[in-house]
Amino acid sequence: MADIARIANVSKPTVSRVLSGSPLVTQATRDHVLEVARAHGYAVNRNAQKLRQTRTDTISVVLDFGSHRGGRIADPFIFELLAGVAEALAVRKLDLLLSPPAAQDERAYQDQVNARVVDGFIFLGQGERDPMLRDLAKLGVPFVVWGAVDPTEPYCAVGSDNRLGGRLAGEYFLRSGRKDWLFIGDTNHAEIAMRHDGLSEATHGKSASIRVLRTGDMSYTSTLNDTAAYLATHPAPDAVFAFSDTAAMAVIAAFKEQGLRAPEDFALVGYNNIPPAAAFTPAITTVEQETHIAGAILVEKLMQKIEGGRAASTVLPTRLIVRET
Incomplete structure (x- = not known):
């Protein structure tokens, strides 16, 4: 930032504001600083930048590989759901980290949040890991689940009836x-x-x-x-x-x-x-199941949790589509 400030003939705080997207600088100044940065081969190191922020702006999406032979998922439904989540995260300018469910211990998920790897988790499918999800909820880790909505569960779930x-x-x-x-x-x-x-x-x-x-x-x-x-x-x-x-x-x-x-x-x-x-x-x-709205709802519920609020489970509209069979 010091080098860019010297070349662009602006202060270092101004460069910092430009690179962080602050509204406190004019568009002309922003364009000038970014042009200087690009011309001299400078780019924002997003991982380093996240270390200075309170959030990582990264959400982990965890698939239920355990319910599919050899960890292979071929059901189009899962990918429709994943696409909806990805689109909703993109609207919020959040990164998606696709994670295998290697961690069976709730503490491993808590460590990822504490180490500022991710801000929270979206689990696509409960599978047979409900006991782990219950324990994870007790730790206060931000997460939501696509799956069965049960009033007795201590975590937020989104799914059909x-x-x-x-x-x-x-x-x-x-x-x-x-x-x-x-x-x-x-x-x-x-x-x-x-x-x-x-x-x-x-x-x-x-x-x-x-x-x-x-x-x-x-x-x-x-x-x-x-x-x-x-x-x-x-x-x-x-x-x-x-x-x-x-x-x-x-x-x-x-x-x-x-x-x-x-x-x-x-x-x-x-x-x-x-x-x-x-x-x-x-x-x-x-x-x-109205999966076209499920992704947006999952992301909205998770952000409520990340921001310290409460997120209630949601049951999506469910109807029978009669065709030839």
Whole structure:
């Protein structure tokens, strides 16, 4: 800064204000100082600059790799959600640090905040780490979660009404005259367990039964293999509720191998309403989560936490999109 100030014939504090984006300097002075800096090869060292500030202006987004085989995530839903978060952070001029969930200990996340690596965390998916998230909340670390919204949880979560989604699927099966249902998904995940609970609510007082197929993980391949193995040893159901649209596509493929097609032989409902679901053959009936607003809400809730405020959990609008299956 001293060199730039000398060359530009301004004071060092003026250079500091220009480089920090202060409104206390005129646009002409700002342009002059920045032109001198660029002409002489100077650039702001953002990491060094952050050490002088109270915040890092960096948010860590933590994906749920544990729910996918070999740490591979291929579900378009996750990337739609990630894109929404990235866009919302960009509007606030905040950096996104994409982090693998290597830390299973809540203290490791606290250390990242204390060491001023990041200002807070957005967890995309609870998976099976709810106990860790509960402990992290007790430490006062700023974070929000995309996942199941439960009033008993001590942390802020944003997600769809999973129970309602399950109930809507069940009511659709009943209207279609289906009585032998198969629920596909790992109920160790809070979101998926709520969807199963909602599906069960729809059977109350009705002559319908539910079987459960727990998949090895949330990948297309695992769902395809598990469904095919199930159909080889069990009678085919007349309705299937899959934990995601990607899983629903795997279900269609597995049933097709047995000569069964939707909707002639079975009704099918997926979850998430990813764009390929509408273009798939047959087009998949699904439960929609409004992911286009989820990213902005997650970022807004996290900033409330970072600024010392309270952030309440939010349930997004949830509705059934009826298509061919």
